[in-house]
Amino acid sequence: MSKSFYIYILTNFNRTTLYIGVTNTLVRRLREHISQENTQSFTVKYNIKYCVYYELFTDIRIAIAREKEIKKWHRIRKIKLIESRNINWKTFAYNSLLLQSFDYQTRE
Structure with a gap:
């Protein structure tokens, strides 16, 4: 069984x-x-808690590289990425069944 990232x-x-x-x-x-819970975190400070995009990988190195790549992008490019799969910025709940209902491609 392969791991997911x-x-x-x-x-x-x-x-x-x-x-x-x-x-x-x-x-x-x-x-x-x-x-x-971590009251000192960036996400708490700015009340960031709505998941609007995700990608699935089988290799942690590729996932980390992708994270670093996206972090370097300007905001407008990040918005285009989000809207390429989530035009209405629908929030993905943390319920695993709901997450599985979205058809996201696994990246190797």
């Missing part, structure tokens, strides 16, 4: 700030962001 993009309610992260357990990581 994710890059994801979160935003706040007004979509003024974007946060890009990488994880091996997307559902757990989204719960952590939503619970806002």
Whole structure:
């Protein structure tokens, strides 16, 4: 059984700030962001807890490289990426069944 790794993009309610992260357990990581337990974190400071984009990988090195690539982009390019798969900025809940319902390609 291969492992799964994710890059994801979160935003706040007004979509003024974007946060890009990488994880091996997307559902757990989204719960952590939503619970806002780490009061000193960037995501808590800017109330970033809405997942609007993610990609699935089977190789952590490729996932990390993709995260770094996207982080270097200007905001408009990040928005175009989000809207290429999520035109209405629909929020992905942390419920694993809901996450599985979106047809995202696995990147090797």
